[in-house]
Amino acid sequence: MDPQQLRTFVTVARLASFSEAARELGYTQSAVSQQIAALEADLGTALLLRRPVGPTGAGQRLLEHAAPLLVRLEAARADVARLAGAPNTRLVLGATALAVGAALGRALGEVRRAYPRVEPVVRVLAQDVLPAQVATGEVDLALVDGLAAPSDPLPLPDVGPLRTVAVAERPVAVALPAGHPLAGRAGLALADLSAARWLDAPDLTPTAARLRAAAGVDGFRPATRYQGTDLHGLLALVAAGHGLTLLPEPVLAAAPGVGYAPIAAPRLVHRTELVHGSLPEGPAALLARLLESSRG
Template sequence: MDPQQLRTFATVTRLASFSEAARELGYTQSAVSQQIAALEADLGTALLVRRPVGPTVAGRRLLEHAVPLLVRLEAARADVARLAGSPSARLVLGATPLAVGVALGRALGEVRRAYPQVEPVVRVLAQDVLAARVATGEVDLALIDGLAAPSDPLPLPEVGPLTTVAVDERPVAVALPAGHPLAGRAGLALSDLSAARWLDAPDLTPTADRLRAAAGTDGFRPATRYRGTDLHGLLALVATGHGLTLLPEPVVAGAPGVDHAPVAAPRLVHRTELVHGSLPEGPAALLARLLVD
């Protein structure tokens, strides 16, 4: 299979349009159609239906293979370019919303003093895309946070030869409305809360699937869906009774209108990891050393 044909197929599927895919890729619509036809001929089956545009059963299965393959190809290109290139003067840091904190601010200040010509860029992105952005060179390094067992690595996707280093672990707690009967408990079993009303905020907190896997039970059905990265907005929903959520204990402590109780079972922590590929000497390498130290 030709990688360019796979890329064209993935783009057509994502945009559900041959013409939009042609515009994004810089091809004519005829060239896009020819590439799809050649890929279908190579595999001996139809991959797309045309009206409306969408993948066939075989197309959906191919897409499951194509997307990670394309990421790995871009990751290989970026990795070799980093090793072969001269030291970079840019600094683009990716971070999940809860990973941006005071320690990062101090480290960036030191980098700016060492490299006054550099203007650091911080891009706040979701956990599920950041590792790929590092692998493909869109960001130089990333701080990614999530739920894990103590000392266990985060379950990040396999997107290339990346280095991951733990930089922080905090206890986790269930955020509750002030005055909730469970507030102040010495510890809660996550499984006992499976039937409670939960907030679904995938950019900030563990998903229902992650909670079910951690607790080893069904449940955790979302009562309210929150799409955003504003922590204050999420805590305001907790305070007004729209659902519970799981957050690092220091984040919840002292939030107005919110109480909390630590999670005692299973043993879980909020873990933050530094993720990067090869780093030639420069501002990104200095930032990585500062964050690890």
């Protein structure tokens, strides 16, 4: 299967147009049609309906395979380039919103002292895209966070030979309005909260599916969806009674209008992991060492 033909197929399916795909890819429409025809001939089946343009059943199944295949190809290219190339003098860190903290600030300060000409870049992104961005070289390394059992790794996608190292584990608590009758309790069972109103903030907190899996019960139906990575906005919704959410306990200790209660069962932590591939000596490698040594 030709990777370029596969990329062209994915682009046509995403845009639902041969002409739009040709413009985006810089090809003629005839070249796009020829690549799709060659891919269909290779696989022995139609992949795209032509009027209107859309994937067939076989095409839809190929799309499910295509994204991880293309990521792994780009990851292999980036990994070899890192090993064969010149020393890395840039520093681009990807991070989920709750993974940015004091330890990172201190580590970046040391990196800047060691490499005064480097201007670090921090990109705050969602957890589900960061491993692929590390693998393909769009960021040099990443800090990702999420809900886990103590000492268990985060369930990250397999996008290449990446190293993951825990750099922090913090207790988890349910965030409640300050006057809520459960605020201040010594410990709650997550399953007992399954029928409550929940905030759905996938870029900041565990999804409903993750909560159901952790608690082992159904429920956790979202009352309000929150899109974005602004923690202050999310806490304002909690304080106003629009729903509950799970967050690291230290985040909630000083939040105005917000109370909290630790989750006692099941045993859960908010885990932060450093994710990176091969790192030639340079500012990114130094930052990785500093973060790995600062676990707390």
